[in-house]
Amino acid sequence: MPEIKARKLTEIETRTGPESRTSFGVASSADLWKEHYDKTFFEKKTIETLAEETDDKEKYDTLNIPDCIEQSLPYDLAEKLRSRAPYVVSFYPLQEWDGFVVKVGKDSLTVRLTDLTNGGGADMEEAEIPLDELDDDTRSQLTKGQLFRWAIGYERSRSGQKTRISRIIVRRLPTWTKDDLAQAQEEAAILSSSLQWE
C-alpha cells in the first residue's frame, strides 16, 4: 500500500516561502516560534511582515519576540525592532480560544470556539460577538469561515501598569501555493486509487 507522503512544514516556511529560510537564517528557530506560540500571546508574523509593520506602532506594540529570534535576525532589521521598544512588556492570558466565524449578522458575529485554556473538544463552544466590540480593521476581515485567535488576559506595560484586555486577532494564514495544491493532488491520487468500491 503506497504511503502517503508526510507533510513537513515549519512556521516560517509556510508564511514566507522556502527561500526566506536562507535569507533570514531563522530556520533553526522555527520550532521555538511554535513552542512560544502556545505559551505566550503574540501575533504570528512573518519576518517580512515584521519589517513592513515596524513603522506601525499600533500593530507592533503587542509583539513579544523571543530573544533567540531577534538575535538571528539581520542586523538592520533587529535594530529597527529594538528601536521600537514595545509599550507592552508582557501579556498573561487568562483565557484563549481558537475560533472561526459561522455567520456574519447585521449586528453581531456568530462564532465557534475551541477552548485552548481548559481543553475539551474542538469547536465545542459558541458565542455572539457584537460588531461594535470590534475595531473596523478586524471587523472587515472577519468573514464567514475566517479563523481567529481570541485572548483575554492582563498586559503589563514598561511602567508597570496592568490592564485587562480582550483581543481578537485575525489569523493571517498563508495563501495556497502551487506546491500545496500539487501535494493535495498527489495525495488524492493515492487515496482515490486505493478506494476500490465494493
Add this chain to the structure above:
Amino acid sequence: MIWRKHRRRLQSSQVVFSGNKVTAPHPDQVEITLIGPGYGECAVVHLGNGSWVVIDSCIDSETGKPAAVDYLESLGLSPEQAVVEIIATHWHDDHIRGMADLLSHCQNAKFCMSTALGKKEFIAMVSAYDQQLFTRATSGVREIHRVFEILSRRGQHPRHAVASRSVYFLQASQSGHGEACTVTTLSPSDAQIEKFYNEISALMPEVKKTKQRCTPQGPNHLAVVIWIAIGPVALLLGSDLEETINPDTGWSVIVNSRTRPQGRASVIKVPHHGSSTAHNADVWEQMLIPAPFALLTPFSRGKVLPDSLDVERLSTLTPNGFATAKVGKKKSKRRPRAVEKTLREADITIRQAEPPTGFVRLRNGGVGNFSDWAVELNGGACQFSELYT
C-alpha cells in the same frame, strides 16, 4: 451521558420513561435510537441478533467521544463486534464528528458513502483544506479526510450510496426474529451528484487565495436517505435532504421513484431538523403510516431548527414526535472572574455549542409484537410539544 428518570403518558397511551438501567435489546427486538445533538447527530439501528447499523456520527458533548461508541458500550456491547455497517450521509465535519474514531473502533463494519465522495477532485479538495492550519479549530473536512486515510490503510472497499441501492442484507435465518432485513439507500440521484460536483468546483482552493476553513454553502446535495425494511416494519431516515423545485432532486424524485422499496414506514427520522425546506407532504402521505413515530435533533448554529411553526406543522402530522434535546438549553462553563467580567462588559455570552447529548430510543416488542413500540427518552430528550419549554 446524564441519566434522568421521568415518566410521561402520551396521547396514544404509551408510557415513555427514561431510566438509569440500560440493557441491550433482545436478539428478536428491533431498535432505532437517535442520538444528538452532540456536534451533529447519529442514529443506531439494531436489525436483530446483535447486528447494528450506525448512520452518521456525533460526539457526546460531555465525554467528547463518538456518541455511537458511548451508547453501544453503555449497553455492554463491543462496537467492534456489534456494528456491521456504517453509513455516512454527509461529508462536512459539522455532521460527522467522531466518524473516523467510530470507524477505527468498528473494525468489522462495512462503510457506505456516496459515490461522489470517491471522486479524485473531491479528495484533492479535502486534502488541500486539511493541510495544517495551525489552529485547534477543525478544517471542516478533517473527519472525512481521516476516514479516507483509514479506509486506504486498511485496504477496505467502501460501498456506494446511490438512489435505490441495497447496501446491506441480513437473512431471516440470521436475524433473530425470523424476518429478513434490507438497508436501502434512496439517494442521491444522478442530478444531485451532478449538483455536488458543481459545488465542489466552486470550493476548490486557488493559488494565492488565503487559506481558510472549508465552509460549503447551500444544502447537502449528497444527503443519503435510508430505508430500512425489517419484515413488516420499515424505518425512513431522512438525513438532511431538502426539497427542491427540480423534480430530479430532493424528495420528489424519491417519492416518485418506481425502483424504491414499497411499503410504509412506521418511524421517520425527520429530515433537516424538521425544517420546512425539507418537508414534502407526499412523503407523509405515501411513504409513512398515519401518525408515525417522528424523531429529530434540533439545530442551533446561527438559526434554530425546528422553529415554532415547524413544531406546529409536525405536531399536526403525528402526536408521536420526539426530539433529542430542547431548543436553546445550552450550558456555560465557569471561568475566572476577570474573564467573566470582560465578557459581561462586552455583552458576550459563551455557551456550549450544543445542548447536552440526549437520545430517543424506540424498541419494538420482538417476535409476536413486532409493531408495538416502546419509546424511551434520555438526557434532554423530549416530546415535540416540549421543544420550546
